[in-house]
Amino acid sequence: MKVTQAQIDAGVPWIDLPATWEIIDDKRVVLGAGDPGRRFRAYASLDSAMTSHLAFLRSKRYAPSWPHVEAGNPDGFARALKKQGYYTASADDYARIMVSAFASWMRSSAFDDAMAEVVVASEAETQPDVEPYQEEPQAIVRNLRESLDADRERARLERDSEPDPEAA
DSSP states (O other), rough: BBHHHHHHHHTOEEOTTTTTTEEETEEEEOOTTTTTGEEEOOOOSSSHHHHHHHHHSSSSGGGGHHHHHHOOOOOHHHHHHHHHOOOOOOOOHHHHHHHHEEEEEEHHSSSHHHHHHHHHHHHOOOOOOOOOSSOHHHHHHHHHHHHHHHHHHHHHHHHSSSSTTTTT
């Protein structure tokens, strides 16, 4: 989604996309450095980007297009978006690309594969199979202290049994 100067001033994260182009007077025009049309929102994750973008397309200006999405009609969606000023390319070109992408998606197993992963993850045990401590906390602390004391005593004995290099 494009970002406005007011959003930038308010601290909304954004990126500049140098290869951005638009169709102006039936010609493809690459937008120059500093052109506000090259500024797009930046998101921390693909999930947050898609959630925001889909909410944007379902609300206000582009809301009349959304019934085409619900009906599985990518051609109608593309043409409705054109009427609402979403893009500058020709409606025929944009619709052809959208229909092709939709058909490719519908032929793929990507959705079914992703849903299978969700099902497997939802059925997995969420608690590790770990035995609880049998000892009381005070006993654990006491055992740790005894172990540390023994380590210190062992280190002292080793230090005391080493020959003194200055005495030789």
